[in-house]
Amino acid sequence: SSELTQDPAVSVALGQTVRITCQGDSLRSYYASWYQQKPGQAPVLVIYGKNNRPSGIPDRFSGSSSGNTASLTITGAQAEDEADYYCNSRDSSGNLPVVFGGGTKLTVL
């Protein structure tokens, strides 16, 4: 399968921890990368590989993976974390080298 499935919307109280998940067969073979996109802006890479953060990404962002599910965890969510989050991977079936999840809208209450 060349699909990555995300929950359309997730909410979290300010300062609490939230996990955003991404499911797909390809995640058994490849790590997911995660992107944050705020309105009117380009996506920004927040997590890649096993659990790597690019320079400038706060350490409250972390990633993990188990079986066919990858997770992005925000520990102590801040108001500025409210955004759309997309997962991305390589398709393991060979049909599509790049596949994105449908995105999760994170609301910080």
Add this chain to the structure above:
Amino acid sequence: QVQLQESGPGLVKPSQTLSLTCTVSGGSISSGGYYWSWIRQHPGKGLEWIGYIYYSGSTYYNPSLKSRVTISVDTSKNQFSLKLSSVTAADTAVYYCARRTYSSSKTYYFDYWGQGTLVTVSS
């Protein structure tokens, strides 16, 4: 710091060809390990990968768009380009160029993005 910048017409007529260029600065497009990509986002929707090119000229396209897409590279100008033919209103979207990095056999990611350019298909 690598930067990418899209350029091209913001309005294209139906049935015509959409043409965009991405200029890369702060790094060489000829460096190995990177796949220079085009991604689009329809208004209010998610991200759709269009295709990518390696500096050598090797390309890979989304099968859903393959018949209409051409991506090319000009290493002398540190640019790569997108052409999408026979456009319709369904091709109206924000188009991003991005660098996809190959880190290991299990690790690929888009680490640098352009700011995006809205292309509207309308007569």
